[in-house]
Amino acid sequence: AQSVTQPDIHITVSEGASLELRCNYSYGATPYLFWYVQSPGQGLQLLLKYFSGDTLVQGIKGFEAEFKRSQSSFNLRKPSVHWSDAAEYFCAVASGTYKYIFGTGTRLKVLA
Amino acid sequence: DAGVIQSPRHEVTEMGQEVTLRCKPISGHDYLFWYRQTMMRGLELLIYFNNNVPIDDSGMPEDRFSAKMPNASFSTLKIQPSEPRDSAVYFCASSLGGGERGYTFGSGTRLTVV
Numbered sequence: 416a417q418s419v420t421q422p423d424i425h426i427t428v429s430e431g432a433s434l435e436l437r438c439n440y441s442y443g444a445t446p447y448l449f450w451y452v453q454s455p456g457q458g459l460q461l462l463l464k465y466f467s468g469d470t471l472v473q474g475i476k477g478f479e480a481e482f483k484r485s486q487s488s489f490n491l492r493k494p495s496v497h498w499s500d501a502a503e504y505f506c507a508v509a510s511g512t513y514k515y516i517f518g519t520g521t522r523l524k525v526l527a
Numbered sequence: 528d529a530g531v532i533q534s535p536r537h538e539v540t541e542m543g544q545e546v547t548l549r550c551k552p553i554s555g556h557d558y559l560f561w562y563r564q565t566m567m568r569g570l571e572l573l574i575y576f577n578n579n580v581p582i583d584d585s586g587m588p589e590d591r592f593s594a595k596m597p598n599a600s601f602s603t604l605k606i607q608p609s610e611p612r613d614s615a616v617y618f619c620a621s622s623l624g625g626g627e628r629g630y631t632f633g634s635g636t637r638l639t640v641v
Contacts, residue, residue: 458632
């Protein structure tokens, strides 16, 4: 069965530091992979997506993610975190039936 | 475009009452999804529509839940009768061409059943 694992429930980084949020998936075929961000009281906003091709994808707000098939991972990165990046981040995989499977989320706290 | 619009933003109701949540998708999008978010279960897909037709409602928890999409610009999620365990944030999302393009989410309706 398909699944998505985000091993880190909470992450705290200092403003200006680099960030990496982990995501591992289980899926039989080549998946469609996504990262979404949710600010408090808001819906989810799409940061980036991967379908095929270049395994390093660029997204909005300076985020990027790298697809590693051998590790079944799709980790999200940002070289320098801003205080406004504090939010909850969700990794998701879309199955062929267009149903998303979301991870449980990673809550990011940014220290000034 | 104003994005996906959900109403109300907050709803507090008493157990046993009927609750109706509303969603206006982005114009031109042909898929609409209803999700529920709770601390315990995370984000759960309840039902999705394609061109106003329900495609998969296997995530609807019980017969107390029903969803309709009478036209391309409006959908409702109804709970009758409501129970305290239905308390959650309910999101509507829409997309063009299905999930592989990414969804646009509404801001959600926070439902509290007392």
